Amino acid sequence: MEIRLPYDKGCIEFTPPSGCNVKVLTPPSEDFKPEFSQEQIVRNAISNPIDSPPLSELAKDKKNIVIITSDHTRPIPSRITMPIILEEIKKTNPNAKPTLLISTGLHRVSTDEELMERHGQDVLDQVNVINHVATDLDNMVYLGVLPSGGELWINKLAVEADLLISEGFIEPHFFAGFSGGRKSILPGIASRKTVLYNHNSTFLSNPYARAGELERNPIHKDMVWAAKQAKLAFILNVAINGEKEVIHAVAGNPFAAHEQGCEFVKDLTGTEAIPADIVISTNGGYPLDQNVYQAVKGMTTAEMTAKPGSVIIMVSACKDGLGGRDFYHQLADFPSPQESMDLFMKTPEDQTPVDQWQSQILARILLKHKVIVVADESVASFVNEMHMEYAKTVEEAIEKAQQIKGRDASITVIPDGVGVIIK
Structure with missing residues (x-):
């Protein structure tokens, strides 16, 4: 063997x-064969948003659009997803130049080379790129107290946006239940202080802070609250296979779309x-x-x-x-x-x-x-x-x-x- x-x-x-x-x-996803190409899967999702107006409608007349995207540690296929997001925005807002906010969490910033590898020159020419720095307190805004009791501080670029959207991918996460959706805000663009509180030892020792669990997960609860306070308006999330190829996508309402995406991933990755x-x-x-x-x-x-x-x-x-x-x-x-x-x-x-x-x-x-x-x-x-x-x-x-x-x-x-x- x-x-x-x-x-x-x-x-x-x-x-x-x-x-x-x-x-x-191996999970059932090992043998899953999608019906459409990677690009078509993404286009189908963004053309059929879940519990949300189309992104093109949301983007109309917006002056300050911010798109949150993952950093260099995540295998999100941005060369497929980001051009489609930008295309959708420019249907009604042709002069838009969104800000790409890299959700580093507490990681180091992504290098120019890593950004180029992730997005390609054509995308980078259409956007402004800012790496989130969780320790840069001058660029944080206070948005209240999390359900857990911690303070919510996030990047002011997101707070000042008149349209805040995010792209990401959904996979099992070892203590947040699943990646994607609300996680682009917390820990993605949250302050160091906020992330540290959300990741405390009491939460980590909770039996529901584990892969595949959302409903009773205290870490997830804080993350959802943070995304709502940040007014995250629209997401595009994909599921990928072992070859890092898109096999499914969801778009629309940050919570309803993410929930549907998680159900798909749970069915496809759960195994005895x-x-x-x-x-x-x-x-x-x-x-x-x-x-x-x-x-x-x-x-x-x-x-x-x-x-x-x-x-x-x-x-x-x-x-x-x-x-x-x-x-x-x-x-x-x-x-x-x-x-x-x-x-x-x-x-x-x-x-x-x-x-x-x-x-x-x-x-x-x-x-x-x-x-x-x-x-x-x-x-x-x-x-x-x-x-x-x-x-x-x-x-x-x-x-x-x-x-x-x-x-x-x-x-x-x-x-x-x-x-x-x-x-």
């Missing part, structure tokens, strides 16, 4: 040791667990496997199907390094994950430090499982210092795992760890 795992912009192929009990966990002694997962390749920080997402999927005390093998290129120094120190500076977790749970909601949420989830996994990371050698020392173990190849990682769990250990492989909801 030869197995292919997405890795950076290519893949890794490996053959499990002979005699192993190996199962491959295949419990195993060793679980191999990925982050679906580039761009989400650029750093160790993001790799935690694929680990959470493995966690949902791993037997107690299993070994999780995380295959993620991490060529961009750690992804967060605070994330590193919150684990590496403590003798054990338990001591990190004890500190996280004592931290008041309004004092949440940067990256604690990611560190908290990783600590939770490490308290239950051994984690071996297959990645670029540049992160080897960081991985080891964060209470995980580095392996250069998948074969080496399996050998290490079998030394712990035995040669007859069962193995479950999840080729796309961020594209699956384990029921």
Whole structure:
């Protein structure tokens, strides 16, 4: 059995040791074949908005249109979606030059090269581009108190817009339920203070703060409230397959359209667990496997199907390094994950430090499982210092795992760890 795992912009192929009990966990989306081309799927969605007037009608006579879009860490197919959005706006507003607001959240800003790769010159010539900077308090506006009790501050460019729209993509999200929709506001263009409160340890430890869960998810509740306060008027969200191709799209009312998109993704990615002694997962390749920080997402999927005390093998290129120094120190500076977790749970909601949420989830996994990371050698020392173990190849990682769990250990492989909801 030869197995292919997405890795950076290519893949890794490996053959499990002979005699192993190996199962491959893939969602129904693996075999989903859309009826139309990627472009036509998007055009059909934007021409048939859900619970909303057409975008062209909303854009008529607007002087200050702001389009929120994802940063370099998200595989949104903007070369397909953005030209169609601009085309729709210019049907009734031919001289419009919208502002493209890059929703970086707490990530670094996107570089000119990354923006060019994402959008292309033709789109960039038609818009003004601004990277959101969550620490730039002079460019934040206060919009009230979130249901959780935190203050809502967001980018003033969005508040001053006379039409605020966003593009994004919907996939399972390991603590927000799903990506897309309201997430473009919080954490996308929110202040550092607001994001930190929303990502507090109490919320992260809530059993409903998990992939596929919205209704009872406290993090989602804050995000919806933030999007309403920001007056987000229209969204275009897509669903993509393992090849990063558009297979579905929704447009229109930010809440009704997002809900329908989430239902589609839930039906297409939900699958039963295949419990195993060793679980191999990925982050679906580039761009989400650029750093160790993001790799935690694929680990959470493995966690949902791993037997107690299993070994999780995380295959993620991490060529961009750690992804967060605070994330590193919150684990590496403590003798054990338990001591990190004890500190996280004592931290008041309004004092949440940067990256604690990611560190908290990783600590939770490490308290239950051994984690071996297959990645670029540049992160080897960081991985080891964060209470995980580095392996250069998948074969080496399996050998290490079998030394712990035995040669007859069962193995479950999840080729796309961020594209699956384990029921």
